[in-house]
Amino acid sequence: MEPTAGSGDPADAAGATASVVTLHVNGVARTLAVDHRTTLLDALRERLSVTGPKKGCDHGQCGACTVLVDGRRMLACLLPAVAWDGARVLTAEGLSEGGRLHPVQAAFVARDALQCGYCTPGQVCSAVGVLSEAAEGHPSLATPAGPARTGGGLPPPVRLTPEEIRERMSGNLCRCGAYAQIVAAVGDVAP
Amino acid sequence: MTGAGRAAGDLERREAREKVTGRARYAAEYRPEGRLHGRPVPAAVARGRIASVDVSRALAVRGVVAVLTHENAPRLAAPQDPTLAVLRDDRVPHRGWYVALVVAETPEDARAGAAAVEVVYEAEEHDVVLRPDHPGLYTPEEANGGHPAVRERGDPDAALAAAPVLVEAEYRLGALHNHPMEPHAATAEWRDGGLTLHDSTQGGNAVREVLAGMFGVHRRQVTVVAEHVGGGFGSKGTARPHAVLAAMAALHTGRPVTVALPRRDLAAVVGHRAPTLHRVRLGAGPDGVLTAVEHLVVTRTSRVREFVEQAAVPARVMYGCAHSRTAHRVVALDVPTPSWMRAPGEAPGMYALESAMDELASATGVDPVELRLRNDTDREPDSGRPFSSRGLAACLREGARRFGWEGRDPRPGVRRAGGVLTGTGVASATYPVLVNPSRASARAEPDGGFRVAVNATDIGTGARTVLAQIAAEALGVPPEAVIVEVGSTALPAASLAGGSAGTASWGWAVHRACTELAERLAGAGGRVPPEGMAVDADTRGEADAEVPWARHAFGAVFAEVRADTVTGEVRLARLLGVFAAGRILNARTARAQFTGGMIMGAGMALTERSSIDVRFGDFAERDLAAYHVPVSADVPDVRAHWIEEEDPHLNPMGSKGIGEIGITGAPAAIGNALHHALGARLREPPFTPDRVLAVLRRTPPG
Ligand code: FES
Ligand code: FES
Numbered sequence: 001m002e003p004t005a006g007s008g009d010p011a012d013a014a015g016a017t018a019s020v021v022t023l024h025v026n027g028v029a030r031t032l033a034v035d036h037r038t039t040l041l042d043a044l045r046e047r048l049s050v051t052g053p054k055k056g057c058d059h060g061q062c063g064a065c066t067v068l069v070d071g072r073r074m075l076a077c078l079l080p081a082v083a084w085d086g087a088r089v090l091t092a093e094g095l096s097e098g099g100r101l102h103p104v105q106a107a108f109v110a111r112d113a114l115q116c117g118y119c120t121p122g123q124v125c126s127a128v129g130v131l132s133e134a135a136e137g138h139p140s141l142a143t144p145a146g147p148a149r150t151g152g153g154l155p156p157p158v159r160l161t162p163e164e165i166r167e168r169m170s171g172n173l174c175r176c177g178a179y180a181q182i183v184a185a186v187g188d189v190a191p
Numbered sequence: 192m193t194g195a196g197r198a199a200g201d202l203e204r205r206e207a208r209e210k211v212t213g214r215a216r217y218a219a220e221y222r223p224e225g226r227l228h229g230r231p232v233p234a235a236v237a238r239g240r241i242a243s244v245d246v247s248r249a250l251a252v253r254g255v256v257a258v259l260t261h262e263n264a265p266r267l268a269a270p271q272d273p274t275l276a277v278l279r280d281d282r283v284p285h286r287g288w289y290v291a292l293v294v295a296e297t298p299e300d301a302r303a304g305a306a307a308v309e310v311v312y313e314a315e316e317h318d319v320v321l322r323p324d325h326p327g328l329y330t331p332e333e334a335n336g337g338h339p340a341v342r343e344r345g346d347p348d349a350a351l352a353a354a355p356v357l358v359e360a361e362y363r364l365g366a367l368h369n370h371p372m373e374p375h376a377a378t379a380e381w382r383d384g385g386l387t388l389h390d391s392t393q394g395g396n397a398v399r400e401v402l403a404g405m406f407g408v409h410r411r412q413v414t415v416v417a418e419h420v421g422g423g424f425g426s427k428g429t430a431r432p433h434a435v436l437a438a439m440a441a442l443h444t445g446r447p448v449t450v451a452l453p454r455r456d457l458a459a460v461v462g463h464r465a466p467t468l469h470r471v472r473l474g475a476g477p478d479g480v481l482t483a484v485e486h487l488v489v490t491r492t493s494r495v496r497e498f499v500e501q502a503a504v505p506a507r508v509m510y511g512c513a514h515s516r517t518a519h520r521v522v523a524l525d526v527p528t529p530s531w532m533r534a535p536g537e538a539p540g541m542y543a544l545e546s547a548m549d550e551l552a553s554a555t556g557v558d559p560v561e562l563r564l565r566n567d568t569d570r571e572p573d574s575g576r577p578f579s580s581r582g583l584a585a586c587l588r589e590g591a592r593r594f595g596w597e598g599r600d601p602r603p604g605v606r607r608a609g610g611v612l613t614g615t616g617v618a619s620a621t622y623p624v625l626v627n628p629s630r631a632s633a634r635a636e637p638d639g640g641f642r643v644a645v646n647a648t649d650i651g652t653g654a655r656t657v658l659a660q661i662a663a664e665a666l667g668v669p670p671e672a673v674i675v676e677v678g679s680t681a682l683p684a685a686s687l688a689g690g691s692a693g694t695a696s697w698g699w700a701v702h703r704a705c706t707e708l709a710e711r712l713a714g715a716g717g718r719v720p721p722e723g724m725a726v727d728a729d730t731r732g733e734a735d736a737e738v739p740w741a742r743h744a745f746g747a748v749f750a751e752v753r754a755d756t757v758t759g760e761v762r763l764a765r766l767l768g769v770f771a772a773g774r775i776l777n778a779r780t781a782r783a784q785f786t787g788g789m790i791m792g793a794g795m796a797l798t799e800r801s802s803i804d805v806r807f808g809d810f811a812e813r814d815l816a817a818y819h820v821p822v823s824a825d826v827p828d829v830r831a832h833w834i835e836e837e838d839p840h841l842n843p844m845g846s847k848g849i850g851e852i853g854i855t856g857a858p859a860a861i862g863n864a865l866h867h868a869l870g871a872r873l874r875e876p877p878f879t880p881d882r883v884l885a886v887l888r889r890t891p892p893g
Contacts, residue, residue, distance in 0.1 A: 017253075035297065035299050037299040037303075038297075038299055042297075042298055042299070045220070046297065046298060049222065050213075051213065051216060051217075051220040052212070052213020052214070053213070054217075054372070054373070054421070055219075055374070055451070056372050056373070056374070056454070056815075057374075057454040057814060057815050058453065058454065059454065059814060059815075059816065061454075061814060061815040061816045062372065062454075062815050064372055091213055092211065092212055092213030093212060093213045093214065095212070096211075096212045101208070101211065101212070105208075105211040105212060108207070108211045109203060109204075109207040109208060109211055110203075112203070112204060112207070112779045112780070112783060114204070114207060114210050114211065114651075115422070115651030115652070115653075115783050115787060116371070116372065116373065116419075116420060116421045116422040116650055116651030117206065117209075117210030117211075117215050117419060117421065117651065118217065118371070118372040118373040118421025118422060119372045119421075120210045120211055120213075121210075121211070121212075121213035124211055124213075162827075163827070165823075166823040166824045166827060167823075167824050169823045170822040170823045170824040170825075171822075172822075172823075173372065173815065173820055173822060174372070174823075175370055175371055175372045175422050175424070175791075175820055176372070176422055176651045176783070176787045177783075177786060177787035177788070177789070177790030177791060177821070177826070177829075178783060178787065179790065179821075179822075179823040179826055179829070180786060180826075180829055180830075181783065182823065183823060
């Protein structure tokens with residue numbers, strides 16, 4: 001990350017208002033100078049024309065901006081782009097490389113898990129994140145307490161029941177109310 | 192028969208792939224060369240005038256290109272809709288009204304610029320609280336939808352006084368917010384005196400008329416594109432201030448401008464459902480058969496424009512009775528302007544009426560399903576016109592069967608497991624059949640393909656898909672052979688996606704164009720000339736013709752809730768709806784409309800709460816952290832089914848609108864289930880833990 005010279009703006013004490021970062025977006029290294037106030041969401045949408053991630057609230061309250069950062073689902077509107085130099089960012093566009101839909105996307109189409117579509121890229125990314133979290137054994141509020149684990153080793157995967165899916169997908173609002181179809185779509189792809 | 196079957200068209204949505212891959216573009220995602228970003232500045236007082244605006248600090252912010260205020264904004268013709276009269280004068284009619292727009296190179300610069308605009312107000316006393324005894328209350332000429340404010344039949348007072356059973360109850364509903372997931376946004380560009388606007392709207396033609404009028408250009412010089420729209424639920428049904436601001440800023444700066452509204456601004460500037468206070472009196476015999484219905488509604492509007500939520504109207508439709516009074520009164524306050532939100536009138540009105548029906552069931556000991564069957568009618572009580580079709584009874588019976596209603600123990604407050612009480616409830620649903628004239632064109636190509644064009648807007652309903660089916664059926668070809676173009680005023684003019692009228696209105700024109708095209712093709716021996724063959728259709732005079740029938744869709748919604756008597760939390764265990772809405776054209780998109788509406792109704796009952804901050808004069812719950820729209824975990828089991836209805840008096844497809852009816856039964860069904868669970872009745876949604884605990888303290892369950 002290279003700080004670039006500031007404008008002398010008194011609001012910017014350090015004298016630098018932008019920095020050069022490299023984001024690996026959908027497998028392509030993109031190097032750009034980002035305003036320190038720019039969120040990852042705005043960097044993607046306004047600077048890189050990657051508009052799959054949506055701005056529903058800009059405050060971490062809706063999930064429309066969900067992307068996968070280094071494999072984890074995150075809310076791009078809450079991430080200052082300057083802090084994510086070198087990160088690997090995957091969006092709904094990148095999940096379907098070469099025109100082939102990701103299995104989650106195919107399930108969303110098959111189940112009609114969308115209406116207006118504005119929440120959809122975020123739902124899709126969130127669902128991909130859920131699948132790996134469950135595979136890695138991350139519990140949720142809906143996960144039954146298992147026997148206390150003593151030794152090391154990996155936790156067992158969590159089975160994605162509809163209740164688990166609903167709980168884990170509840171950070172992604174859908175005002176159109178496509179929830180039943182979304183839960184079914186995620187269930188189709190879950191192991 | 193419900194579900195599949197005759198509604199064979201269970202087609203994948205045409206734009207589904209674009210949407211799941213993030214490639215569908217919405218209004219703020221068009222980036223013409225040199226595009227700027229506009230950030231509006233909301234007024235910080237509830238009433239008053241702007242004494243002075245100092246934009247010098249804002250203009251000094253890096254990247255800021257211009258600051259528009261009432262002092263320098265382009266002078267436009269006065270709009271018919273005064274909510275669009277932004278930056279025209281120094282009046283502040285409510286908090287959140289836009290008083291300036293900062294235009295800058297980036298969204299960050301625009302936001303910093305907006306924070307630096309210094310507005311000095313001369314504040315005046317504001318009055319923002321709706322009270323049933325407000326001295327400013329008056330009877331309007333009409334309520335939304337052109338309904339008369341007051342209707343009276345027979346002698347309701349005498350009939351109520353004489354009724355063996357009288358139910359009298361008051362219900363209160365707070366304001367509600369549409370909050371489509373895509374905040375309102377527009378990207379405007381002027382070129383050679385013409386305006387191109389990518390707008391997040393439910394109806395581009397109306398936006399075009401408004402902007403052409405305000406900017407003093409011919410409508411042909413304005414193109415409004417709404418290819419994908421991230422929901423609207425009424426809030427994008429008319430032109431909104433963001434579109435005017437974007438076009439203004441683009442004119443002022445000579446560069447394209449996007450104005451994407453911040454979520455927390457929406458409550459004040461894109462309409463909302465007004466709060467309503469209801470007084471319902473039902474008079475009935477001991478058998479529950481109604482003799483008199485009175486539904487009185489008190490609501491409020493803004494000082495900018497009168498909008499009267501027509502919440503007493505469903506009582507004119509639902510149940511037979513000889514004596515009736517339905518009336519609306521309204522007061523203009525210093526609040527944001529209310530407007531359409533999914534099923535205006537029916538959503539709050541049916542909450543009150545169907546809650547009162549449940550109270551009547553309790554009072555008479557008649558089963559709530561049976562009570563509604565006993566009061567079924569084949570004529571619309573208010574107009575006396577016969578219903579073109581009325582599937583209410585069939586929906587109630589089918590719903591009861593599917594839900595497992597039979598054998599239900601009517602006693603309230605007795606199903607306890609630990610601290611949790613369970614209950615079930617039912618409510619009827621209704622929504623009128625509306626249809627508007629539209630134009631469409633159909634074209635046969637020499638290569639064997641067909642192209643249908645109509646300025647429909649797909650706000651998530653699946654319009655493209657359903658119109659392709661309608662066209663294909665009329666042409667006698669598979670849907671894949673038909674290309675459907677929608678979402679631009681460059682196409683034949685069509686009505687908005689609202690009033691659940693989209694498919695009927697656009698589909699009628701498409702059906703007409705395709706039917707004529709098929710006839711002409713047959714006349715030409717099936718040969719398409721090298722230049723193609725085209726037909727234009729216009730349903731004016733036909734779609735809007737007076738009809739001698741009352742036309743409505745009906746439904747029945749059943750709910751099961753669990754109420755925690757310790758925490759006061761109410762969880763929705765099941766919500767099941769059965770609807771009778773004519774012919775269902777596409778099973779999957781129809782199911783999505785029904786269940787989506789039901790979920791919004793669940794939000795109305797359980798989570799969505801908005802209150803006016805008396806001191807500051809606007810909504811306290813302005814973002815999605817404070818205003819709770821239902822999430823997946825809130826609605827574990829929501830199902831919709833339908834009754835096939837043959838109704839020849841609708842449109843060539845035989846369909847009724849389905850976008851709004853889903854919201855109309857759910858709130859009362861949930862409220863009635865909650866009463867069955869608790870043994871105590873709450874009459875003010877949403878049924879949040881504080882309210883549930885308060886009622887339990889007063890009336891502990893048995
Ligand atoms: S836009 Fe990021 S959570 Fe809403
Ligand atoms: S599909 Fe419209 S918000 Fe989810």
